[in-house]
Amino acid sequence: MTIAEELSKALHLARKDMRVYYFKAPNFTYGLLMPVALYLAFSVSGSLSPATLISGLVSLVILFGTMSIEAVSVVLEKQTGTFERLLAAPVSLLGIVLGKALAGFAIGPLTAIIVLIPVSIFSGTSVQSPLAIFVAICVSSFTFASMGIFVSCFARWTPEAQMYSNFFRFPMAFLSGTFIPVESMPWALQMFSRVLPLTYSIDAVREGLNNSFLTGSYLLDLFVLILFSIAFMLASVRVLEKQMS
C-alpha cells in the first residue's frame, strides 16, 4: 500500500471521527470548561503576566480538548466493536493511529482560537507573530492528540480513559509553567518539567506572542513536540500490536 493510500484512509477516518465524536458531552466538559475554570481559579490573583496567562490557557485548552476527543473516540470504538472493523480493514495500525490523531488534532486549533482571540483582546496583548502561534498550536494539538491515543489504548471504558488522561494532564498542568513560571520552581521540578510536552507547547506559544521573528527556543520547542508526537504514535502502534497478539 502506498503512503498516499494510507494517508487518504487516515483522512477518511479522521473525518468520520469528527462527525461521530466531536459533539459528545465529555468533550465539552473536559475539553473546554474544565481548563478554562481551572485557569480562572488560578489567575484571579492577577499575578500572572498576560503572555503567561494566554500561552498557559491556550496550551491547557489544547491539552484537555484533544485528549478528551481521543479518550472518547478510541475507547467508544472499542466498546461498540467498531474498532475491530477498523482493524479488519486494509489500513495499517499506523494509519489508524494517524487518522485518530488527525481528528483530535483538528479540534485543537479551533478551541485554542476560541480562547486566544477574546483573551488577547481583553488583556490588550498584541500578538507579535500570529503565524508562529498558529504553527505552535497545530504542532501542540498533534502532540497531545497522539498522547491521548497512547493513554486511551490501555483503557476499556471512557471514564477509565478520562482517569488515565487526568493522571497525565493534571501533573502537567501544574508542573509545566502554566500557573507558575518554570524558572521559579525548585531545580528538581524544573528538570522534571523538561520531560513534559506541555512545557514546550506553552513556551512555543509564548515565543510567538513575544517575538515577531523565529527564535532558536521556538524551533527547539517545535522539534521536541514533534519528537513526542512520533514517540506516542509509535508507542500506540506497539501497544495495539501487543493487544492483538
Added chain:
Amino acid sequence: MGDVRETEFSVSVVNLRKQYGELTALNGVTFNVPRGSIFGLLGPNGAGKTTTIKILTGLTKPTAGSAVILGHDIVRDTIQAKKRIGVVPESSNIYEEMTAEQNLIFAAELYGVPRAERMSRTRELLETFGLAERGKDMVAGFSRGMKRRLTIACGIIHRPEVLFLDEPTTGLDVQSALVLRDQVRKLNREGTTVLLTTHYLEEADQLCDIVAMINKGKIVALDSPEKLKADVIGSNIIEVAFSKPVDADELCSSCGLIEVHRLGDKLRLTAADEVDVVAELADYARSRGLRITSISTLKPSLEDAFLRITGLNPEEAVRDKEPARMRRQDG
C-alpha cells in the same frame, strides 16, 4: 509481499495454533476452503470458531501455523489479504451516530473503492438489503435486523472475493434470517467464497457445501453435510412423547436402547432396530398405564452428526448454544 500463489483454494489453513496464556484456543487446525464454495465452521461455544475467524481476518496473530488467503499469508502480507476479504463479525459494528448511507460510504473509503463508484454501490446495496427508504436515517433508530443487514452490506461494498461471516443470523427474526441466507447464496452464485460460523446446524445444512466441525480447538470432522449425515446412518433415531414423564434410564434398559436424551417434553431415542423398538415402546407404555402422545422416526440430521462427532449430548449442546432457553425449560 508474501507468497502470492493463487490455488484452487481461497483459504488454506495449516496447523494453526493459538494460545492465550495457559488456554489453548486452537490446537493444530488444518483445512482448505475451495474457491466459490460456502464453507461452514461449526462447533459449540469456546470451540475455537471465532478465534479461527479472527486469525483469518488479521484481527489476531496465530501462535503457530499458517493461514493463506488467496495466496497472501495473513501474517506477512496482511494488508493485501485484507483488501480481498470482507468481514462481518458476530455483533453488528456500525456507527449508530451516522446514517446508513454514511456508514456504507465510510466502508467504501476504508477499502479503497474508487470515489466515482462509492455512491452507486451504496445505493445498490441499500436497495438489495431493503434499506433504500432509510438510507438517510441515523442507524441508532434501526431494528436489530436492519443493523445486521447494514453490517453485511458494509462488509461487501468492496466486492470481496472471500467473505467471512461470524454467526450471521444470530438473534434475527425468521424473516430477516431468510433474507440474509438468500443474500449469502446470491453472493456465492456471483463468485464470492463464503466462510461462515454458525450455531444453527440447520442453517449450515441448507447453505454449506462443506462443513468443518471444531471442538476444543481441533477439527473433528470435515466433509459435505450429506456425507457427514450419511455416517450417522446405521443407528435409528426416534422421537417419542408420553402422556406422563418417564424415567429415561429405565426406558433405556427396558426397551434395549442405545441412547436416550430428553429434549423438552420429548425423548430422543437411538436404537439398533427401528421396528423392534416401536413395539417395545408400545409394550412399555401399556405396562405403565401411559399413552404415547407422539412418535416419529427421524432421518439423521447434521445436528445428529454433530452430536455424534463432538460427543456432546443434546442437553449440553442446547445449554452451550442457548443458555436462556435451557433455563426456561428447567424452570
